[in-house]
Amino acid sequence: MSLLQIASYTIAIVIFLYYLITTTFFRYPRPLPPGPKPWPIIGNLPHMGTVPHHALAKLAQKYGPILHLRLGFVHVVVAASASVAAQFLKVNDANFSSRPPNSGAKYIAYNYQDLVFAPYGSRWRLLRKITSLHLFSAKALEDYKPIRQEEVGILTKALAKAGKSPVELGQLLNVCTTNALSRVMFGRRVFGDGNGESDSKSEEFKDMVMEVMILAGEFNIADYIPIRILEWLDLQGVATKMKKLHKRFDNFLGAILNEHKNNSKGADFLSTLISLKNNNYDDEGGQLTDTExxxxxxxxxxxxxxxxxxxxxxxIAELIRHPKILAQVQQELDSVVGQDRLVTESDLPNLFYFQAVMKEVFRLHPSTPLSLPRISAEPCEINGYYIPKNTTLLVNVWAIARDPSVWTDPLQFRPERFLPGGERPTADVKGNDFEVIPFGAGRRICAGMSLGLRMVQLMTATLVHGFNWKLADGLMEEKLNMEEAYGLTLQRKVPLKVHPLPRLPAHAYNWAS
Incomplete structure (x- = not known):
């Protein structure tokens, strides 16, 4: 018998014994939430399907709004209703304020030294405080408003010059958001110079970001069968890919950091972070590190x-599919903004119907359909069910926002539901109303929610105000494919390919450069 065969048999025996110990001989004081019967060793992994938020929504219809799964050897509980989500993210928020271990955070995100995956504690509070004060505060958002406005203006001019050629809208939107953010973060565009040109560093960065999105969506068996030899063997090669990608990112970001240390002008977020390195921010006198x-x-x-x-x-896809709603939004924009200029951020609060449209977009298409996972620090009881310590929590944001017991005709795009006289006229999307929580809720709510809201609203309002839209290849609106492709973010399965048709006077597109 070869050494490889001996190793394989040994691993199989260890896994089987671990399975018996963790599943057969362990008893809980109260019942776990209901759920499908797990398979030996792999648990409920087959139940997750290719689009997990869809599969989990169907399971919730059968087993109820609080669902228990075992993924490998990891206990997982899924919240699929607003009331259950509130129990976890409001009543028991403190108990579910940390993240479970995962290979992406370990190998790509600097071994949990980032804001998104850092354990709940003093270091996480330090990072949250710094970003809240210097990047996402009302003052910071106002200071960086001209940058957002300028990048959206560049996008608009590019679309106005597209002529008869169709464009893949998602690609142009990604360039706009990335350049706006990179100018705020370290004072320069990542994708070219704003005139459609690119360079090798820009292409390298784009490739790295795309690879992160792919790797983050890959299943790594070592995350769910916590036996160290599996992590060491890296049977799927996922950890190896992540380590290589981390090295590329670290070289890229390290070069930018060193450049700023030598030539800091103090006008961007990175320069601010460098200036704060010698300050004590937490109660233990901790200081910000280069790694953080x-x-x-x-x-x-x-x-x-x-x-x-x-x-x-x-x-934009939803508005193309609903031309009457699109016309109503454009009528409101023409009334509030006029046709001699493009929309500004200061116009957004006065666009009441548009705000309802955006809430409906966030309801039907949350960018993160399954919330980033949390983990229980201690055992607790939710709705009479026992939740063990170290249980992973997933909130099915997508399913909650389509709950037929809460929403009338939940699959229909109806902005009127958020207007006076509608079913949720006072609801917001900022984590206060658990029926629609695209940014999450509680302590680990998305730190960049305010910036994300402004950017999405500004881009959408500008595109709707500045253009009429025609689908490429003569496709009729009712035939537009609205299927989802599951990944780190909720992408369209078929990218939106359109002809932008300018609807304002030519001078309106030239106010920003």
Whole structure:
């Protein structure tokens, strides 16, 4: 018998014994939430399907709004109703404020030293405080408003010059959001110079971001069968790919950091972070490290670009499918803004019907359909069910927003439901109303929610105000494919390909350069 065969048999025996110990001999004081019967070893992994938020929504219809699964050897509980989500994210928020271990956070995100995956504690509070004060505060958002406005203006001019050629809208939106964010973060565009030109560093960065999105969506068996030898063997090669990608990101971000240390002008977020390195921010006298700075930069680009561009793409797709709603939004924009200029952020609060449209977009197309996972620090009881310590929590944001017991005709695009006289006239999307929580809720709510809202609303309002839209290849509106492709963010299965038809006077598109 070869050494490889001996190793394989040994691993199989260890896994089987671990399975018996963790599943057969362990008893709980109260029943676990209901759920499908798990398979030996792999648990309920086959039940997740290719589009997990769809599969989990169907399971919730059968077993109820609080669902228990075992993925490998990991306990997972899924919240699929607003009331259950509130129990986890409001009543028991403190108990579910940390993230479970995962290979992506370990190998790509600087071993949990970032904001998104850091354990709940003093270091996470430090990072949250710094970003809240210097990047996402009302003052910071106002200071950086001209940058957002300028990048959306560049996008608009590019669309106005497209002529008869169709464009893939999602790609252009991603360039716009990434460049707006990179100018705020370190004072320069990532994708070219704003005139459609690119360079090798821009292409490298784009490739890295795309690879992160792919790797983050890959299943790594070592995350669910916590036996160290599986992590060490890396049978699927996922960890190896992540380590190589991390090295590329670290070199890229490290070069930018060193450049700023030598030539900092103090006008962007990275310069601010560098200036804060010697300050004590937490009660233990902790200071910001270079690693945490690079991890923050990584977070912003992986969490703050695709989310905004994909949501805007969904918004335009829905409005193309509903021409009467599109015409009503354009009528409101013409009334409030006029036709001699483009929309500004200061116009947005006065666009009441448009705000209802955007809430409906966030309801039907949350950028993160399954919330980023949390983990229980202690055992607890939810709705009479026992939730063990170290249980992973997933909130099915997508299913909650389509709950027929809450929403009338939940699959229909109806902005009127958020207007006076509608079913949810006072609901917001900022984590206060659990029926629609596209940014999450509680302590680990999306840190960049305010920036994301502004960017998505500004891009969508500008595109609707500035253009009429015609689908490429003569496709009729009712035939537009609205299928989802599951990944780190909720992307369209078929990218939106359109002809932008300018509807304003030519001078209106030239106010921003």
């Amino acid at each position: 700075i690079k991890a923050l930069l990584l977070n912003m680009f992986t969490a703050g670009t695709d989310t905004s561009s994909s949501t805007t793409e969904w918004a």
